[in-house]
Amino acid sequence: MTQKNPKKTSARENTGKKSSESKALAVPGVDLRQLEQVLEFMSQNSLEEFEYANGDLRIRLKRALGDPNSAAPRALPPRPEIVVPREAPDQAPAPWAQDSSDERSKEARRSPDPPSAPEADEANADLHVIKSPIVGTYYASPSPDASAFVKVGDDVSIGQVVCIIEAMKLMNEIEADVGGQVVRVFIENGEPVEYGEPLFSLRLAGKK
């Protein structure tokens, strides 16, 4: 579940960026195209601030919203797209209160703490993100004591079952829609998933 406070994403990157061809504005060490992408990302996710530092270069983008109530859409916590944070993002983890009367009931969506962002993977042409085609509860293995269907590093062929999503007491086997190597798993066992939720990213077969 996303929190209501305005977001602040800060990031540091060790490698410098080459400057782009100058158009109207040229800032040394800054790729304007990437800045524009960041701005669009901020706009889409109702982020108010973005800060970037690289040596002496420091860029801070702040949207002129100013309304503390203009929080991100509720469904998914926004994830940084362009710059992968080295340290944990500067945001409070989503409250993940467990309802004491029902271990499976969750008051909030899961916390935004994957190793790296699905959006970043989606932007990568070599990677394919498998998304949930249904709504339900994700299970990594065929039964509680069995091992997971797939893990990072596994080679998966198209049509292979990669997980189970339980919906209305039915266990639905989710098949990989492409073949490739599992790069990342975005979901933890037992977590609720919505339609379109990123589950895995695969490096497409034949790509390095």
Added chain:
Amino acid sequence: MFRKILIANRGEIALRVICACKELGIKTVAVYSEADRNSLHVRFADEAVCIGPPRSSESYLNIPHVISAAEITNVDAIHPGYGFLSENANFAEVCEASHIAFIGPSPDILRLMGEKEQARSAMLAAGLPIVPGSDGILADEAAALSEAQRIGYPVIIKASAGGGGRGMRVVRDKDELPAHYATARAEAQQAFGVPDVYLERFIERPRHIEFQVMGDRHGRVMHLGERECSIQRRHQKLIEESPSTALNPERRAELGAQVVRALEGIGYCGAGTMEFLMDENGAFFFIEMNARIQVEHPVTEMVTNVDLIKSQVRVAAGEHLENVVGKLEARGHSIECRINAEDPETFAPSPGRITVFQQPGGTGIRVDTAVYADAVIPPYYDSLVAKLIVRGRDRGEAIARMRRALEMFVIEGIKTSIPLHRKILAEPDFEAGRLDTHFMDRYAVVTAGHR
């Protein structure tokens, strides 16, 4: 009382239900398609779950996805809104099987009221008048003649397999009937593959008048007055008002009592609307029941001061009607205009991005909308942009108020029906209360003449 409710809908009604739940201290779960990611109902719900791609059949009408969303968020109840799954008996049954309360009538009642013929038979048996008609399909011309004699002219011959004006013939006396009977059958065969026709009394200038009802789980039903919805185009309501100029207090009480008796007889629960046609002589005929909350419910809320959505939730949770609604006091007059994203002359849909959205305000104005400046009206769903509702001390004040509110409602970026509503409100027939369901047909002729 429910702890958490999932709203199985979108747009303004989803937001409306969220408002009621917030006021009752109930947590809310919104479901949305990918096209509605930036919707207000998603924004204001406590939780939100994406349930599919833009197409309704794959999202808002997708029962497994909706129920799954309800399960993973652990809700107590589902409010279905209007349209979509709100009158789907199968959905109500799945809710029950999943131990989730369905805020609405039982699956059996939904099934009964969903079948127009069954509903009419049931209400007839319960003592309500229905439009006189032949008892089923006409066997031959002789049967047509005798039925028409019994029903009384004028009658209308209708195709049993379809509608839309085809296979329909109005007959004003028995000499015309044989020819019309033959033509109607031929047309029905052509259009629907089946020549079967039936007969009904034809009402020249019907007025569409409907009664709002509410039933609790303890056998009590009450009515909350009527709404007149005669301003329609192709069976889509454009303007509604309450009370109707056609009813006096005695007639209202008499009809209301009949409605209550009929619905208590079948154990009706939840909100509902009983639709009637009134003929030129003031006779009322039951045509159908909408076993759900309706788009135009704010009209009734404005004159009765009853929050119908909160009432729905409360009776579904088991509260008694006396405590939920209490003593009804209807006051004043209310009018609603449905503002659609349409060309006001051609009625072509006008989806797109809204650039300016400036609502009217002031005394007696209510705007129910899920739209905001910079929002995009998607092309996948209905074209309702906002409901503009006014209340005045009497009909005259309500009309004046609606006129100025329409004038001060600025929506840019898309075309809307506001200019059309302004024209209707300016019509002498409307002001005089000379209403019937052919109003828009005559009006279209008038405006065509002006061009």
